[in-house]
Amino acid sequence: MSRTDGLRLLASVLLAVPALGASMALAADESSVKTIYDAVLGKYPDLATYCKLADAERRQIVVGTTMQLAGERKVSDPFVSGAEAGARLRKECGLGAISAADLAKLRWTASAKPLVFDGEKRSVDDLTDIRALGNAIYTPAGPGPFPAAVISHTNGGISQHLLVHARELLAAGFAVLVVDTYGPRGIKLGSGLFPAESAKDAYDALTHLQAQAYINKNRIFQTGYSLGAFAAALLASPQSAEAFGARGRFRATVANYGSCAIQESASTRKLDMLSADSDRPILMLMAELDIEVPPKHCFPLLEEMKAAGKDVNWHLYPKTTHGWDKAENSGYVYRLNNETMTYRFDAEVAKDATARMIAFFNKYQ
Secondary structure (H helix, E strand, O other), X not given: OOOOOOHHHHHHXXXXXHHOOOOOOOOOOHHHHXXXXXXXXXXXXXXXXXXXXXXXXXXHXXXXXXXXXXXXXXXXXXXXXXXXXXXXXXXXXXXOOOOHHHHHHHHHOOOOOOXXXXXXXXXXXXXXXXXXOEOOEEEOOOOOOEEEEEEEOEOOEOOHHHHHHHHHHHHOOOEXXXXXXXXXXXXXXXXXXXXXXXXXXHHHHHHHHHXXXXXXXXXXXXXXXXXXXXXXXXXOOHHHHHHHOOOOOOOOEEEEOOOOEEOOOOOOOXXXXXXXXXXXXXXXXXXXXXXXXXXXXXXXXXXXXXXXXOOEEEEEEOOOOXXXXXXHHOOOEEEEOOEEEEOOOOHHHHHHHHHHHHHHHHOOO
C-alpha cells in the first residue's frame, strides 16, 4: 500500500463506507471483501445478534475489523472492500440505505484503543531524535506554566519535518506533544486511518497535558499536517468533544495542507471535515496545486462561515504542493485518477506557515 498522505486512502475510507447499501464508486476485490465479511461473522456467528446492534456499533465493528486486517496486510484494498463488506452485511440484515444523519456521524468513527502518554517532562535539550519524539511532552527552559501545542502527524506517520516543527514551537515558548498514532499500535506507515482516530488521539493528548502543573490549561492548541489537518478541522466542531467524550477543548487549531472535506471524485459522496457549527478558531493553510486534498472543498464554506461571524481564517499558497515542509519526501510523485503531483519542498512556504501558525496561537492569550 502506498505511503501517500491523504486523499486516495482517506477518501476511499470515508466515502466508500457511508455508501452502505448504495452503489460503490470503485470496484472492490472480492477476496478482500470475503475476508472482512468472514471476520465480522467470526465475531458474530449469529448474524441476528449483529443486526440488532445500533448503526454506530455495526459501523464501528466493520471499521475496526477492516483496520485490523489492513494493518496485518490481509486485504489488498481495505477501504473499498470494507465498505462493500459492510454493505453486504447491512443488506443481509434487511436494513435500508444509510441516512444523511448517519452519514454525517461517520466522520466521528474511531475504533483504536487509547494511547498511553509518557508522564516524564522532557527538555528541549532532549529533543535530538524523531524516535523519541512521539507521545512525550517537551518543554522550553523554565518552570512554566507554558502554553502547549499538540502536533498530529500525516498518514505517513512521524517523520523528520515534525522534529523541525517541534523545535520551532519550543523556541517560540510552547510545550510540545507530538502524537504518534501508529507506533504504539503496530500500525504500518501509510495504512490509512480515519481522521477521527487522529482527532480522538489529539483529545487524549489534551487531557494528558491538562493534568500537568507546568502547562497553561487555557492555552493548549493543536496543529496537524495532512491527516492531522483533517483532525484540526474536526476538532473545531463541538460535536467532536461530544463524540469522543472529551473533558476539554483546544483553544484553537491549525490545519497544514488539509482541506474542509474529503471526496474521491465527482461521482462519490463528499464527507465534511470542517462544519458550519464550528466554535473554535481555526487557521487553514492550503496549497494551490494540491490534488490530494484540494482547497476547492473549502469554498464557499469558509466565506460563508466568516460572514456568519465564525473565527475561521485561511491562506492559500500559490504554486505550492501538498507536503510543502517535507524535505524528506520532496520529489515523491502522487497520482490520482488522471492527475499527478510531485511533492516539492519549499523552505520559504514552510517558514511562512510556521510563522503564521505561531502568530495565530499567540492571538489567544
